[in-house]
Amino acid sequence: MTRRMPFPAVFGAILIALLVGCSAVSQTPSVPPKHPEELPAGRVDCLECHQDVSTGALRPYANFRHSRVFINSHGTYARQKQNLCTSCHAPAFCQTCHAGKEEMKPNVKMGDRPDRMAPHRGDYLVTHRIDGRLDPGSCFRCHGNKNDSRCKQCHK
Amino acid sequence: MGRPPTVISFGKWLFPAVVAITLLLPLLFAGTVPAADLSLSSKTYLRYYERELAGGNKNTFAPLYEYLSADAANLGGKPLSFHFYGWGRMDLSDPSGSEKTSGEIGSAYMEYLHPQGNAQAKLGRFFLTEGAAMETIDGAFVKATTPLGLGVSVYGGAPVEYSILNGTKGGSALYGTRVFFVQAGYAEIGASYLRENGSFQEGKDRELFGGDLWLRVAPRVELTAQASYNRSVREMASQRYAVRIVPGATFDISAGYESYTYKGLFQSALHPAFVSPWVNPDDKVQAIFGIVDWAFVPGWTLEVAGKNIRHDQSDPGDANRGEVGVRYTYNGKKDVAGFSAAFVSADQAENEYQEYRGFASYSPSKLRVTLDALTQRYKEEPIPGNGKKNQYQVVATAGYQVLAALHLSGDLTYTQSPNYSKDYAGLLRATLELGTTTGGKK
Numbered sequence: 102m103t104r105r106m107p108f109p110a111v112f113g114a115i116l117i118a119l120l121v122g123c124s125a126v127s128q129t130p131s132v133p134p135k136h137p138e139e140l141p142a143g144r145v146d147c148l149e150c151h152q153d154v155s156t157g158a159l160r161p162y163a164n165f166r167h168s169r170v171f172i173n174s175h176g177t178y179a180r181q182k183q184n185l186c187t188s189c190h191a192p193a194f195c196q197t198c199h200a201g202k203e204e205m206k207p208n209v210k211m212g213d214r215p216d217r218m219a220p221h222r223g224d225y226l227v228t229h230r231i232d233g234r235l236d237p238g239s240c241f242r243c244h245g246n247k248n249d250s251r252c253k254q255c256h257k
Numbered sequence: 258m259g260r261p262p263t264v265i266s267f268g269k270w271l272f273p274a275v276v277a278i279t280l281l282l283p284l285l286f287a288g289t290v291p292a293a294d295l296s297l298s299s300k301t302y303l304r305y306y307e308r309e310l311a312g313g314n315k316n317t318f319a320p321l322y323e324y325l326s327a328d329a330a331n332l333g334g335k336p337l338s339f340h341f342y343g344w345g346r347m348d349l350s351d352p353s354g355s356e357k358t359s360g361e362i363g364s365a366y367m368e369y370l371h372p373q374g375n376a377q378a379k380l381g382r383f384f385l386t387e388g389a390a391m392e393t394i395d396g397a398f399v400k401a402t403t404p405l406g407l408g409v410s411v412y413g414g415a416p417v418e419y420s421i422l423n424g425t426k427g428g429s430a431l432y433g434t435r436v437f438f439v440q441a442g443y444a445e446i447g448a449s450y451l452r453e454n455g456s457f458q459e460g461k462d463r464e465l466f467g468g469d470l471w472l473r474v475a476p477r478v479e480l481t482a483q484a485s486y487n488r489s490v491r492e493m494a495s496q497r498y499a500v501r502i503v504p505g506a507t508f509d510i511s512a513g514y515e516s517y518t519y520k521g522l523f524q525s526a527l528h529p530a531f532v533s534p535w536v537n538p539d540d541k542v543q544a545i546f547g548i549v550d551w552a553f554v555p556g557w558t559l560e561v562a563g564k565n566i567r568h569d570q571s572d573p574g575d576a577n578r579g580e581v582g583v584r585y586t587y588n589g590k591k592d593v594a595g596f597s598a599a600f601v602s603a604d605q606a607e608n609e610y611q612e613y614r615g616f617a618s619y620s621p622s623k624l625r626v627t628l629d630a631l632t633q634r635y636k637e638e639p640i641p642g643n644g645k646k647n648q649y650q651v652v653a654t655a656g657y658q659v660l661a662a663l664h665l666s667g668d669l670t671y672t673q674s675p676n677y678s679k680d681y682a683g684l685l686r687a688t689l690e691l692g693t694t695t696g697g698k699k
Contacts, residue, residue, distance in 0.1 A: 160471070164501075169562065170509040180387060180469055210302065215627050215629040231607070
């Protein structure tokens with residue numbers, strides 16, 4: 102029988118080794134906790150003011166123009182740099198959609214913002230039968246991978 | 258023989274402790290908070306709708322919702338902040354849920370952000386996206402990047418199990434880490450690990466190994482990859498690989514491949530509702546996708562998206578989804594009008610439908626009105642025997658900026674669908690934004 106090393110100990114060891122080994126936290130100016138200026142209405146386009154590569158995000162500003170491409174893949178960026186999102190968005194912004202326990206659909210909450218990409222427009226009780234059959238993984242992104250339990254609340 | 262699941266039952270006392278700590282910590286700085294940046298956002302909604310019951314009786318629903326978020330940054334002049342988000346519901350008429358009241362604390366945490374943004378710590382309840390993790394936890398998170406570009410993040414706590422009804426079964430503890438290397442402007446690569454103690458697939462803990470990559474292979478071309486392997490069931494849980502080309506400020510195109518397995522992605526056996534009448538947990542979904550966003554004339558944007566979805570199993574079969582839309586932005590980007598058409602063609606007729614949508618807003622001065630119309634046309638009756646194959650919904654709203662911090666608006670929604678023959682719903686909305694801070698906060 103093999104004995105596995107407890108993972109918290111491994112995490113702690115990695116953290117200490119990295120921080121001690123590399124001596125310090127990087128002092129390169131990075132993501133500000135808050136965008137210093139008021140942001141204009143509508144979809145964000147960093148290129149209106151910025152050029153080149155963002156020091157904090159370490160990526161070209163063009164990547165963060167809130168195009169349809171960015172919106173569809175924003176999770177990929179958030180999983181590497183969540184604090185970049187909160188530089189311009191309120192910390193609770195993510196949970197407008199990514200909230201497991203939620204009773205109001207995003208498009209109902211934001212009924213006066215038809216320009217926003219809010220899921221579940223219309224009588225989604227009907228269409229979810231199709232989307233759930235074809236691509237149940239898409240439910241996971243907001244409802245979490247315990248959505249089997251969510252289904253059982255009605256499909257008993 | 259599988260190892261019995263580890264049970265750590267600190268989740269029950271961890272949350273009250275964490276909430277108490279996070280609520281008390283700001284008080285420690287109460288005497289030195291003149292420099293604090295405070296903001297408060299309150300969104301109040303009063304909905305009204307009716308539902309007809311069997312026998313001709315009607316239920317009238319009037320749920321009142323309050324969504325509250327508060328942020329206090331720069332506490333004591335230090336890079337410390339406190340964040341809160343929560344909502345509550347109280348029914349003014351018949352119960353709209355299992356009870357007449359409901360609510361949840363979505364987040365309540367203290368945060369430290371390094372002055373240069375290269376280290377971060379959170380304590381409390383928060384939504385976390387980090388490598389393989391996309392979770393809400395009651396616990397702690399620490400992340401740091403070293404001058405060499407090497408960094409690490411560690412998190413742990415009790416998973417927050419959300420459910421509209423009580424009783425959703427979840428894990429007792431969740432923890433993980435991500436080690437990454439970042440080269441400014443060119444690459445970021447990360448490896449992550451997540452473990453949730455509990456009885457999930459095959460009665461085991463949930464244990465994921467993840468990998469993520471962002472690589473700028475040319476000045477205007479980037480590759481992204483994100484994958485996770487579920488060690489508990491020895492399956493790739495999910496994979497997503499994409500190439501994105503951003504040649505300028507007006508054109509953005511991406512294409513890629515993604516896949517996931519039911520057994521690897523979901524924590525428990527998939528419910529038959531997904532693939533009635535039979536479920537094969539070994540089903541694998543693979544998709545090829547492409548998206549184009551082209552601002553072909555100032556103010557005008559063309560959006561085109563397509564996705565081919567393939568299942569290993571013949572039920573539910575394969576499908577294609579296509580969508581094309583045009584958006585026009587005007588009035589200093591305050592207003593947008595758009596039209597889109599989408600279709601789903603599938604192996605099985607019950608999965609096929611078309612969707613058409615048009616919307617517009619008009620915001621002269623303090624007044625704002627919007628109109629949003631949608632129709633979905635199904636190839637077969639979504640509810641067999643119902644006789645209805647189409648749905649229509651129109652949402653009209655009007656609002657007024659009463660004060661700089663207060664906006665009032667109302668919505669009227671008409672729906673005709675296989676569920677509703679003629680449904681009207683109303684909503685009143687009050688948005689209050691208070692704060693001492695300046696700068697962007699969308």
